[in-house]
Amino acid sequence: MGKRIYVEIPVSAPMDRLWHLTQDLSCHSRWDLRFSRIIPTNAAEPLTFRYEFRLPFHTIHGTGTSLGTRTGVQGHATSVLKFTTADPLSPIGPGAGYWRYVPDGKRTRFITGYDYSPGWGRLGRWLDAPLIRPALGWATAWSFDRLRLWAEEGLAPERTRNAWLLDAGARAAAVAAAVTLCAVRPGPAAGLAAGSAVAAACLAPARREVPRAARCLRRARDGKTGVAPSSLASLKEPA
Incomplete structure (x- = not known):
């Protein structure tokens, strides 16, 4: 494991809309650059799923489990995730992370933190800190801003x-x-x-409809949001 990736963005949209766009797997794969497709494999909780990430000549496959909770005080919500893959071409191996939804006036702070074991054996461990982890952090932040544009302005992720x-x-x-x-x-x-x-x-500044990773925070503003919810520890491992 390396330095945990942390990304946060304020979203000026109702919590119900943000929850739907992030918890509905068909929506999730549209805005999140890290997934090409997410397929649920059960309808119970915790949710289990398969995911795909398409490369030019290969598609990486993996599995995961997740659990979302909206019973937090003052409208707070959380979602926890564990994932794994046996694909030798995947740059990341087993990992875990969380989402936090924190009401902040008329906005919601949408937050993630996650970590993983590098793939690719010794080469992956060598490349992780200088290359793979920064690239994943950028992809996460860029995706979060694309989600914000969808939630706030109705701009489709494809656009x-x-x-x-x-x-x-x-x-x-x-x-x-x-x-x-x-x-x-x-x-x-x-x-x-x-x-x-x-x-x-x-x-030159980007137009408003252009997603930018720089619009996200990359460090936790407080100790609580930078720590995974306790429910992550008890979430079952993916098959």
Whole structure:
């Protein structure tokens, strides 16, 4: 296990809507970049499910169990999860995590914390801290902002994904054009123009419909939200 991944975002939407978009598995896989498909395997509690993550030439399969609870004081809610996979190509192995729903005035603080054992054997342990764990943290935060846009503004996850792809493509094209300019016409003027183009590509604010991981907090604001609910310890292990 490494440093736990923590992500938090405020969502200005009713709790019922946020609960539905996160607890309904067909909705969950639409906004969460970490899953391509989630299939329930029972209708009882705790819920058991299979999940898929599609790569270009392979689909990673795994299983999980989860339990959501809305009986907390002052409208608080929690959801806990355990997951595992036997797929040798998965960069992550068995793990566990939680969601917290914390009312905050007219908003809800939507929070996750999770950890896992690296996959890929010794190579995975070596790559986890510098590469895999930061990439998963970014994917989680980006997904949380995509969820926020869906819950607050009704923007479908497919639309916001496409908006992000167009935005990223435009920024990449600006950087490529700047590099090409320096190569074709070297000199101070070209360097200044190229630097300005790169700065604009990196610093220009994204449109409101473009999900951004930077809109999320990556550290717990208090001791309670950074700790898993007690129900996680008693949740059964996935098959």
